[in-house]
Amino acid sequence: MHLSELLAEVRPHVEANFRSPGGDWPACTLFFSVSDGTSRARVRHASASDFASAWLAGTEKLEQLVQRRGMQVRWLRIDWVEEVRETTMKAWSEELAKTKRNYYRYGVALDRGLKIAFLEQELNGNAMLYGGNEVAHATVNLHNFNVYAANRYGAGTELDPGRDRAVYVLSTRGVFRDALEARTHLLYGPGRNAGRRVRDRLTDQDVFELIERGALYLASQVQESGKFHYGWHPCFDRPINAYNSLRHASTTYAMIEAWEVTRDETLKQAIDRSLSYLTTKLIAxxxxPDGRRGAFLVDGSEVKLGGNAVCLLALSKYAQVTGTDRHHALMAALAEGVLFMQDPATGRFVHVLNYPDLSVKEPFRIIYYDGEAAFGLMRLYGLTREPRWLEAVVRAFDYFLSAEHWKAHDHWLSYCVNELTTYRPQAKYFEFGIKNFADYLDFVRDRITTFPTLLELMMAAETMLQRLVMYPEMRPLLNAVDLDAFYEALERRAHYLQNGHFWPEYAMYFRNPARIVGSFFIRHHAFRVRIDDVEHYLSGLVAYLRYLQAGGRVRALRLQAAA
Incomplete structure (x- = not known):
């Protein structure tokens, strides 16, 4: 579609939602952002005393830009200024210092006429307010700010950092259109949802599409060898030069979960390559000592308890969804490796061994490993019904209970106790599962970061609660749960995960949008996209989709009635 046609179709949506900032400011300021889908958005803006004049001036600038660059416009976004707030550089810097890193959600102008102005997405996409991971709050990165300002407006538009210099904070709202689609999306204004498409509720189809896009992104990161591109820093399209065998395995597990939903052949082929690399290159x-054959996921010179665990998760899930038994012997050997790391008397696990001598390196590293190990053994037990695996989990939970592991609010423990109560529906396990979330609901509901493992925690807990009410003698345990607060936190967290999705209307402001669109990011780590980040979003959304398909809020009402 030609740009002029695209603009003609989008204009009514802008006019219908436009609101002037009023006051002593230009009555209408419009920002026009365009991208071909493979390069960072180019932005032009115009101010005037009325909408029609601003539209004409802005679209003329845009047409000249597109013609000069020979650009084929794939994505068009138009934003307008709804509010302007004058402040000083000193006060603005103090405001930034009170804002979490990468969470500043306003634009800024350097002059009263808004002639030198930047959208929030430009500021964040170019790391203009990012001081590095060692700085926890937003702050002006003068170098990045001036590089982009010069690129956008020409030399001589650098930011004057003088304390009394006036700056103008902009509240904006917008619309977005993909030239390959028929729908124009209204975008949220300032706030935690800023800059992404408006959605009042998530339908089954919405969640399916989020899963599909995230899973296909991961599939695109699996190389022909089966090894992943580990991750990217998207502001400047820089690779993350590291690798982690545990995350290779756990990401593959999430891809298999997603494939069970989508049945996409491209995804399946990527899974097979990844599993081949895992089983032939990463597992030894x-x-x-007792003569049994074990297997271990090797990460450099280490063997991590959690590594063996997530291998079990990936291979058992693959066996479940495909019906194959070709990895059964390897899974048994991996489980032997997990048992080798467990004290049979106390049930406690050792977390890290040296490789290749398998001596103890660290008795404890991170609580995640305990939950992962127990969950992996439970999934293998569910597949093979070998009593040894369940017995090992029971021993582990004796230790978890005595150590009060529920205080960690760990999603892996939530997964595991849900599995354990399937086969051992005992009050102590249900109570553990409830304590793992009951005093954590405010955090789940309100946490500013997307924190995708919180949704995983809640979805596993919800499944466990549905099982609990099947046993009348267990129902008094629900007195410890505020079910209204539980389901409010679950729904809020599921919807909030959309703020970590690289929608095209946000990805277009980063250096290589084609590389990241459809993925999921961690905002406070400079919008980092790493395979395990995407993995946790996927696993939570897959569980949420199954919840919706099973009745969603109706399940909640049934549970409350039973309680």
Whole structure:
């Protein structure tokens, strides 16, 4: 579609939602952002005393830009200024210092006429307010700010950092259109949802599409060898030069969960490549002291308890959804490796071994490993019904209970106790599962970061609660749960995960949007996209989709009635 046609179709949506900032400011300021889908958005803006004049001036600038660059416009976004607030550089810097890193959601202008102005997405996409991971709050990065300002407006538009210099904070709202789609999306204004498409509720189809896009992104990161591109810093399209075998395995597990939903062949082929790399390059066999054959996921010179666990998760899930038994012997060996790391008397796990001598390196590293190990053994037990695996989990939970592991609010423990109560529906396990979330609901509901593992925690807990009410003698345990607060927190967290999705209307402001669109990011880590970040979004959304398909809020009402 030609740009002029696209603009003609989008204009009515802008006019219908436009609101002037009023006051002593230009009555209408419009920002026009365009991208071909493969390069960072180019932005032009115009101010005038009325909408029609601003539209004409802005679209003329845009047409000249597109013609000069020979650009084929794929994405068009138009924003307008709804409010302007004058402040000083000193006061603005203090405001930034009170804002979490990368969470500043306003634009800024350097002059009263708004002639030198930047959208929030330009500021964040170019790391103009990012001081590095060692700085927890937003702050002006003078170098990045001036590089982009010069690129956008020409030399001589650098930011004067003088304390008394006036700056103008902009509240904006906008619309977005993909030239390959028929729908124009209204975008949220300032706030935690700023800059993404408005959605009042998530339908089954909405969640399916989020899963599909995230899973296909991961599939695109699996190389022919089966090894992943580990991750990207998208502001400047820089690769993350590291690798982690545990995250390779756990990401593959999430991809298999997603494939069970989408049945996409491209995704399946990527899964097979990833599993081949996992089983032939990353897992090593070893003879244990008692003569049994074990297997271990090797990460450099280490063996991590959680590594073996997530291998079990990936391979058992693959066996479940495909019906294959070709990894059964390897899974048994991996489980032997987990048992090798467990004290049979106390049930406690050792977390990290040296490789290849398998001596103890660290008795404890992170609580995640305990939950992962127990969950992996439970999934293998569900597949094979080998009593040894369940017995090991029961021993582990004796330790978890005595150590009060529920205080960690760990999503892996939530997964595991949900599985354990399937086969051992005992009050102590249900109570553990409830304590793991009951005093955590405010955090789940209100946490400013997307924190996707919180949704995983809640979805596993919801499944466990649905099982609990099947046992009348267990129902008094629900007295410890505020079910209204529980479901409000669950729904709020599921919807909030959309703020970590690289929608095209946000991805277009980063250096290589084609690389990241459809993925999920961690905002406070400079919008980092790493395979395990995407993994946790996917697992939570897959569980949420199943919840919606099983009745969603109707399930909540049934649970409350039963309680």
């Amino acid at each position: 066999q070893a003879e244990l």
